Amino acid sequence: MTLHHFRRRYGKALQSVLGLVIVLVYLFPIYWMITSSLKTSGEVFANPPTFFPKEIYWGNYISQLQNSNLYLYLKNSFVISVCSMIGGILLAAPASYALARKQIRGIGVIMFAIIIIQMVPSNSLVLPLYAMFSKACLTDSYIGVILANITSSLPFVVLLLRTAFLNVPQGLEDAAAIDGCTNWGTFFRVMLPLTLPSLLTCAAFAFIFAWGELLYALVLLPNQTYWPITLGMRTFISQYGTDWGGLMATAAITSTPILLIFIFTQKHIVGGITAGSVKG
Amino acid sequence: MKNTKPGRAAQFFRRGKWVDYTFLLPAVLFIVILMIYPMWYSIDMGFRDVTLKNFVSGEQPFVWFKNFEAVLNDRFFTNALNNTFIFVIVCLVFHFLFGFAFALYFNKTFKGAKWMRALLLIAWMNPTVITGAIFEWILAGDIGILNYVLTSFGIIPEAINFLSNARTALGSIIFANIWVGIPFNMIILLSGLQGIPDELYESAVIDGAGAWRKFRYITWPMMLPTISVLFLLGFIYTFKVFDLIYAMTKGGPANSSQILSYYAYEKSFTMFRFGEGAAASNISFLIIIVLALIYVRISQKEGVAA
Secondary structure (H helix, E strand, C coil), X not given: CCHHHHHHHHHHHHHXXXXXXXXXXXXXXXXXXHHHHCCCHHHHCCCCCCCCCCCCCCHHHHHHHCCHHHHHHHHXXXXXXXXXXXXXXXXXXXXXXXXXXXXXXXXXXXXXXXXXXXXXXXXXHHHHHHHHHHHCCCCCCHHHHHHHHXXXXXXXXXXXXXXXXXXXXXXXXXHHHHCCCCHHHHHHHHHHHHCHHHHHHHXXXXXXXXXXXXXXXXXXXXXXXXXXXXXXXXHHHHHHCCCHHHHHHHHHHHHHHHHHHHHHHHHHHHHHHHHHHHHC | CCXXXXXXXXXXXXXXXXXXXXXXXXXXXXXXXXXXXXXXXXXXXXXXXXXXXCCCCCCCCECCCHHHHHHHCCHHXXXXXXXXXXXXXHHHHHHHHHHHHHHHHHCCCCCCHHHHHHHHCHHHHCCHXXXXXXXXXXXXXXXXXXXXXHHHCCCCCCCCCHHHCCCCHHHXXXXXXXXXXXXXXXXXXXXXXXXXXXXXXXXXXXXXXXHXXXXXXXXXXXXXXXXXXXXXXXXXXXXXXXHHHHHHCCCCCCCCCCCHHHHHHHHHHCCXXXXXXXXXXXXXXXXXXXXXXXXXXXXXXXXXXX
């Protein structure tokens, strides 16, 4: 068998194998997080390190889950992320519908402003928001950090949803109008159901952004009672010094919601990244 | 003039045109109050003497460019600025090289290519603070896996405490950030690759072009608009990295891994010199706005953006 024949017969399979190797090597840090979290503290510090845990050890997870602060932080993360997600979608969906379908004066200016604003980082907004929220007594509360989180996702979600609304055939909207639907009626009964996949993608993005957010929480929440897990897990580091097994268990627990969302929405998310950032 | 104005207004209300604006109103209000006004607030604060004493209430005297002078003469600012450019440029180069290599590879039609692509995105989706913690562990001084690998292959004579060594701290954060950004670059470049019509390649094959010539004369020129947009976006995203630095080194040791975003944060929230912090953040804000304007310009010209 010549090389040519070999490549023809097994080329695709070899490509798959090599692809898998690339993925595995690249995702090693994730693997290392999971394996380290499943090792006893003796094995975590073992030299040479073991690539697979000798036996699966759940102790790190059990001790982390017995820490009542972990629940507090996870609960806070959920409250903040879910509210930021709902708030962001509620604000963005009607606006992006109007931007896609309504004849509105100054639409070019608004689109331009949104694209530019999307680039403004939280580092630039955190100080003025802190000043404003201090005056309005919104620091040290869920509301302040939720509002701040919405600023990160709103422009992105508006741009993404606008594309989705643009893709709905005009005829459906006209039919609804003929049937006597009001403007808002058409929006709720026709447009939203038709763009449900995009809405869910945006919700996933908004949740993921908020779940991983650190800076706003760091600045706006001086009090531990409202800390999300991204901020709270830093206390475990200083608390335990070098309990890497425990820290990796916390890291794995914190990543779980993101991984779950990702598994269920992965197809849409890949499309969303390109639509939201390049096509704008 | 007298006739058109009331006519227009009447039309606006009678035909229900105003309802269209109710869709837009909440989001626009939100953006104006919580994004545009704060930007103005921040610009204004950069010109005022704001400290802990007069932060919430009290007179905030207007001091012209004093804050900017103080920041620009601060050697830690210059240090942070240098670090920022090293950080951004090294990250962008490696993001692009790996992202493009991955995109070219996973653009092929072998079994599993699709879900492998998606799997790679996990690195990008995972909260950055978590990534920071994982790399802290991988890079840990004596027992980290990277030190084990490097010492056992004899690449370095003895274990390095990567994150608490002033010569390696910034490099370690760059390393972690390169890892985070590769999948994003891959996805954007993939979408560009998939936009190249197959006919171009087919006719090139008929003309007898090899793999390199196809890349050089079709892929590369067709990808240039996507690549230029990607570099601009990448610059903006890398420029504002904060979480990784906070999680891995807090800018240390001895400010060796401090970039502008972290410098501004420290000025405001650990030294409580809010005026100077605002000035520092306005400088980076200005850089980002200029880049954002270029981005809009390029993407409109090339038709990449809607």
